[in-house]
Amino acid sequence: MAPIPQGPEGHTGSPVGGHSYVIYSKSPHKEEAWKLVQFLSTKEAQAKLVLELGLLPTRKSVYEMPEVKANRIITDFKAVMENATPRPVFPQGGLIFAAMDQNFQAFYTGKKTAKEAVEAIVKEWEKLGVKP
Secondary structure (H helix, E strand, C coil): CCCCCCCCCCCCCCEECCCCCCCCCCCCCHHHHHHHHHHHCCHHHHHHHHHHHCCCCCCHHHHCCHHHHCCHHHHHHHHHHCCCEECCCCCCCCHHHHHHHHHHHHHHCCCCCHHHHHHHHHHHHHHHCCCC
16 A cells, blocks of 8 residues: 655645445435434444455544554555545546556556556546546
């Protein structure tokens, strides 16, 4: 786990995104849904999600729990998250990962050099209107 290196314009920080809890406005169970959201937001519930599913917590205090500190992947991600920047929101946002996945696999299997893979990612992102 490592942060994305600083780019030519001086920008640094890995792009991140996340998920939100949402309660449907027409739900017949809004009160119960709200209780679930409150529960899932507790330190204890988030720690369980970290330890059992490998999810990153949203509460900083969870990272300080001994059992969470013992998980190297989560603690390494914490260092990346400290300098992370929000991923830009645009309709084709999910497509940026397709270019990364395909080209990383091509690099990993020796079908492309690192330079070729990165150049291909840049080319695909530019088609989407993303400035790498």
